[in-house]
Amino acid sequence: MLDQTTAIFNSPASTYDGPKLQHTNGNPGTHAMSAGAATARRIVIVGGGIAGLATAARLAQAGFAVTLFESSELGSAASTRNQGWLHSGALFALDAPAYARVCHESLESTLRFCPECVEPQVAAMAYLFSRPETLVKSWTDAWTAAGIPWKELPIDPVCAALPGIDRARIQHAYQLPDRAIRQDILLTHLAAAAQNAGVEIRTATPAKCLPIENERVAGVVTSSGEEVAAQLVILASGSSGFSMCREFLEQRPGSQQEFELAPLKAHLAAVEPHIGLLPFCIPDADGLNHIPHPPASVFGTAHWERVSTPDDRPDAKQVERLRSRIHEIFPDVAASSRSLQTWSGTMIQALRFDQIETGGAIWPAVIDHARHVPRVQNLVSVFSGRATLWSKLAEDARRLVRAKLDDTVPKTARPPWTGSE
Numbered sequence: 001m002l003d004q005t006t007a008i009f010n011s012p013a014s015t016y017d018g019p020k021l022q023h024t025n026g027n028p029g030t031h032a033m034s035a036g037a038a039t040a041r042r043i044v045i046v047g048g049g050i051a052g053l054a055t056a057a058r059l060a061q062a063g064f065a066v067t068l069f070e071s072s073e074l075g076s077a078a079s080t081r082n083q084g085w086l087h088s089g090a091l092f093a094l095d096a097p098a099y100a101r102v103c104h105e106s107l108e109s110t111l112r113f114c115p116e117c118v119e120p121q122v123a124a125m126a127y128l129f130s131r132p133e134t135l136v137k138s139w140t141d142a143w144t145a146a147g148i149p150w151k152e153l154p155i156d157p158v159c160a161a162l163p164g165i166d167r168a169r170i171q172h173a174y175q176l177p178d179r180a181i182r183q184d185i186l187l188t189h190l191a192a193a194a195q196n197a198g199v200e201i202r203t204a205t206p207a208k209c210l211p212i213e214n215e216r217v218a219g220v221v222t223s224s225g226e227e228v229a230a231q232l233v234i235l236a237s238g239s240s241g242f243s244m245c246r247e248f249l250e251q252r253p254g255s256q257q258e259f260e261l262a263p264l265k266a267h268l269a270a271v272e273p274h275i276g277l278l279p280f281c282i283p284d285a286d287g288l289n290h291i292p293h294p295p296a297s298v299f300g301t302a303h304w305e306r307v308s309t310p311d312d313r314p315d316a317k318q319v320e321r322l323r324s325r326i327h328e329i330f331p332d333v334a335a336s337s338r339s340l341q342t343w344s345g346t347m348i349q350a351l352r353f354d355q356i357e358t359g360g361a362i363w364p365a366v367i368d369h370a371r372h373v374p375r376v377q378n379l380v381s382v383f384s385g386r387a388t389l390w391s392k393l394a395e396d397a398r399r400l401v402r403a404k405l406d407d408t409v410p411k412t413a414r415p416p417w418t419g420s421e
């Protein structure tokens with residue numbers, strides 16, 4: 001991913017005064033032990049993106065001792081460089097209703113836990129339909145069935161909020177709860193929650209290898225050679241740690257893996273100055289979507305391409321596809337003085353075989369490597385599916401870890417993002 005979004009997130013218009021963190025910066029912590037020290041009672045998490053931080057916060061809340069290693073800065077990869085679309089699940093409700101429900105629950109958790117992450121002055125999302133033949137009732141029925149609140153909007157005010165839109169292309173408009181969020185703020189809150197629950201966060205500390213013997217990982221060896229013992233290691237290293245998880249999940253002759261690793265690539269475009277503060281998605285126009293991050297508008301489509309390895313170089317054909325979609329709906333964007341920059345990014349996901357064809361419904365995955373070849377009894381990998389689903393991922397991870405380490409669970413506490421129970 002390129003720096004354009006980082007620049008957007010760092011713009012003075014969206015200065016953040018929330019909790020600041022103090023991380024241990026590459027220094028050996030107090031938990032350094034020899035790799036053979038099998039008595040360590042610590043869980044080590046590799047990766048400080050949304051998946052690693054949410055899992056760390058939830059496990060520490062549940063009473064586990066957790067250390068998290070991040071090779072660079074927290075959220076330095078996909079987690080702060082994505083489009084910032086907090087999905088309500090509405091886009092998936094027709095094809096994957098169960099997934100839509102989970103997205104909606106996760107949206108509510110996110111807004112409860114960190115309302116500050118919502119992009120200021122940016123409204124809830126408008127779902128627009130561009131084709132007269134689209135059966136919009138099947139969409140509204142699917143939203144109702146998934147428990148996602150919606151209401152029909154008059155088209156003219158919607159178009160007035162999006163200057164330059166081709167009014168003739170808009171047949172119907174609905175309001176759904178999807179939001180534009182600043183992932184960096186959500187991430188900072190998660191890191192603060194993790195730290196408050198006792199997680200030791202160590203940035204600028206790449207994990208280099210996992211010493212494995214007799215089907216058990218002893219801990220993590222960092223790039224400086226420090227050995228940190230662990231009773232369980234969790235890989236949350238995203239696409240930059242692809243090689244590390246591939247080692248444990250690639251297909252091997254004679255073995256039946258439950259998951260397949262899939263790097264998925266998307267192209268985004270930032271139009272500046274922004275075209276308006278109304279986020280929208282057009283499901284029947286390639287899923288063209290617009291997430292405002294003032295001063296820019298960030299556009300994407302529902303098109304994710306499967307690639308063989310993570311690679312953030314833009315593909316000319318996909319860039320052209322995105323541009324032409326934008327120009328169909330906003331014919332004057334090219335002619336105006338607005339700048340349009342395109343870039344691409346890859347996320348790595350673990351797809352169960354029955355999920356590979358489900359389009360955009362990419363479920364969070366928590367993988368127990370005791371069930372895979374090579375078998376490692378105390379190694380787990382986590383994949384968020386979408387950043388939106390961090391709370392579901394964290395809960396699934398807690399359940400698995402608890403089942404694996406139930407003799408050592410000291411106490412359980414509510415996650416910081418649930419309401420009162």
Ligand SMILES: Cc1cc2nc3c(=O)[nH]c(=O)nc-3n(C[C@H](O)[C@H](O)[C@H](O)COP(=O)(O)OP(=O)(O)OC[C@H]3O[C@@H](n4cnc5c(N)ncnc54)[C@H](O)[C@@H]3O)c2cc1C
Pocket residue numbers: 046047048049050051052069070071072073074075076077078079080081082083084085086087205206207208236237238239240241244266267268344345346347382383384385386387388389
């Ligand atoms: C272009 C694009 C747009 C997207 N848009 C959206 C969106 O709008 N809404 C949404 O919900 N989702 C979106 N996603 C998906 C979302 O960004 C990802 O699902 C999510 O960020 C993955 O989080 P993660 O923590 O698994 O990975 P990452 O954020 O990549 O974090 C992994 C971390 O691990 C660290 N790491 C790697 N190797 C090591 C090592 N050896 N030692 C220590 N640390 C290591 C990395 O530095 C990194 O910080 C988008 C993704 C892309 C690519």
